[in-house]
Amino acid sequence: MGKIKIDSNAFTYPMPMTLVGAMVRDRPNFAAVAWVTRVNYSPPMMAVALGKDHHTNPGIHAARAFSVNVPGVDLMAKTDYCGIASGKKTDKSGFFTVFTGEVTGAPMIQECRLCMECLLVQSVDLPGNELFIGEIVGAYADEGCLTDGKPDVTKIDPFTLTMPDNGYWRIGARVGQAWSAGKNVKG
């Protein structure tokens, strides 16, 4: 099929929704972030891209720390609210039950089944966003979301984002095993 040129403001499908936590002026603040990915295997590192005007950014710089929390579909409305309401105008410090691990300045969310605390390694200055790269120094999960000691996506029940249609989507059926599904393909 022939290809049509579309808007260059294009996206991957779908994007995982997270809540990024930071201490801002001594209060926990949480931003809804789908522009997030692992970027290094060992040590484990996570990168999150935040608009430069986000309330969270100065907090990450000051504490040199942040958290990445994976909300379930049960937290969709609250997560979305965190993307609508800026911490500049809304105090989100009492919005979730906050806990901390080993890192000062990386408030995590008890209601999220999986949480990671990160130490800032590097920030990359881009035209409209800042990319914060952090080392994951602690990860915490609800026992109920583990299978054989590992996080089980069907128990986490996360949701994803698509843009520019701005949809939230649940995960669907398991369709294959990675590093295995292609082993019989002839190159």
Next chain:
Amino acid sequence: MGKIKIDSNAFTYPMPMTLVGAMVRDRPNFAAVAWVTRVNYSPPMMAVALGKDHHTNPGIHAARAFSVNVPGVDLMAKTDYCGIASGKKTDKSGFFTVFTGEVTGAPMIQECRLCMECLLVQSVDLPGNELFIGEIVGAYADEGCLTDGKPDVTKIDPFTLTMPDNGYWRIGARVGQAWSAGKNVKG
């Protein structure tokens, strides 16, 4: 529920699968990459994290370009194969039907319903990976995967990756509208 500390080699759920294209020694090469995210809104930029020993990396540096292609479930086995077979040992240049847009050095995949060509803006050197940040200068889609001129995830039928269980997953039900689902939440 109390949290259990788990392996710090933790992930977001789920991760979008892509095929990253580059010209390596004058041949198109494709790597299976789930560590990918948008990182800047305007101009649109995409970042992909590749292990330092990947065959693709010198090609991206040399051409200062790469592509990001979104495979559907129909390409799961071929995509997985691209993650198993290194371009160092396997010539993947004839593995897909390749097309190019405006960028030299960003081979795209006709069989993928959505493709983006990127000019390298910056690379970030991390301990075991390189993070390539590129500006999306062209995006191309099959007409059949568009709804109202925008990519429709249900028509793209992409798949996602979970680690460390190494599962591939289809997208599930639409559960909400972003920047709307939380508008009635009381902060």
